[in-house]
Ligand code: ADP
């Protein structure tokens with residue numbers, strides 16, 4: 437396992453930031469840590485990177501114990517903090533060179549990480565002259581200097597414009613081909629774009645931990661918009677015991693929500709025929725991941 441977390445809890449005074457968090461991440465996985473602001477994402481990441489300690493629980497990164505082997509944990513991790521502090525007056529190479537010294541990494545590695553993160557065209561500038569997207573690349577380059585096996589990225593795309601966002605996502609996906617990546621975000625689309633798996637956290641508790649493909653497959657709610665050639669009443673649908681709700685959009689157009697693993701559309705065609713109705717339009721919506729996230733994190 438690349439990351440193993442067992443019953444981690446953390447309080448800030450009366451505030452419970454993390455409540456018995458457990459999960460594990462296999463080598464090579466790209467896992468999205470999704471949750472609204474204040475859910476506890478950064479707190480867990482700071483615990484894993486050994487910046488702060490937990491009150492309870494255990495964790496291992498790359499099989500090193502965060503409490504007993506913190507130096508080895510730090511060597512195994514490349515960390516991009518949420519508000520990545522960069523020295524704006526330093527040139528890109530000066531900044532990377534300083535950090536290479538801190539990590540005791542050969543200077544030849546600097547050119548490698550510049551290339552790896554697509555920094556080459558901007559590498560002769562001061563960090564202060566760079567766009568937010570390029571500053572994030574500098575942060576990533578720095579996190580990659582010591583060639584760590586595990587990357588922990590705290591909201592790596594927050595504050596980027598749409599083009600930078602796409603570029604940084606691509607870059608993370610590329611880097612993730614031979615590393616374990618644990619990245620936090622409050623945007624579901626981000627997880628869909630980059631990750632294999634999602635762990636959803638809300639108010640310090642894990643509320644979902646699933647492979648993305650499984651999560652989509654498990655969604656059994658089908659929302660069907662249907663238009664008939666005649667007025668139809670709710671009672672006409674009494675025969676469907678898997679019908680969760682009926683909303684009339686107007687007299688002939690309805691929105692039906694079914695709980696069903698099989699496609700309800702052919703069944704609705706047969707139903708219309710039995711009733712002597714003609715279907716003028718039929719549209720199936722699956723619950724998307726954005727809705728799943730809202731449902732999982734809206735509980736008070
Ligand atoms: P997220 O990264 O998901 O937005 P955080 O881990 O930053 O959430 O915060 C979780 C909760 O802990 C929040 O309610 C936040 O206000 C609180 N918190 C975080 N850091 C501190 C701190 N140093 N002192 C007091 N409260 C904190």
Ligand code: MG
Nearest residue numbers: 477478479518
């Ligand atoms: Mg945070």
